[in-house]
Amino acid sequence: MMGTGCRLDREKAKNSIARGIARGMGSALAVLEAASRAQAPRDTGRLLASCGVRRSGDGQGGAVGYGAAYAPIQHENTALNHSGGRKAKFLADPAADPAVQEAMLQALAAGCRGEMR
Numbered sequence: 525m526m527g528t529g530c531r532l533d534r535e536k537a538k539n540s541i542a543r544g545i546a547r548g549m550g551s552a553l554a555v556l557e558a559a560s561r562a563q564a565p566r567d568t569g570r571l572l573a574s575c576g577v578r579r580s581g582d583g584q585g586g587a588v589g590y591g592a593a594y595a596p597i598q599h600e601n602t603a604l605n606h607s608g609g610r611k612a613k614f615l616a617d618p619a620a621d622p623a624v625q626e627a628m629l630q631a632l633a634a635g636c637r638g639e640m641r
Contacts, residue, residue: 540639546583548635552628553577557588559618559627564590565598565606588615 557577566572574592579585590599598604602612611617618624 544636544639548632549584551631551635553586553588555627555631559624560615563611563614565610
């Protein structure tokens, strides 16, 4: 068998991967945030204003959430009526939506590709 040698700078590769995941995670969380905001009730605007993204210390994880005290009630009570196509489960439904999940994966992959050049 014929072959050639190759040396990989493992530390450089590891750092590039970590940066790529952090970059992509920010974009992926932004996708979920936008999808959730599109479904969240907006009667007074306070609920939407309380929406935000919290990142982990290394940037490789995070969460989308709502800080308004009444957010859990609005999210869980499916008996509440909301206008304009807004609804309960405004965070859980987008998070479980295959199209949103695919968009999040694409955003994560794009961040990784950007760092691996």
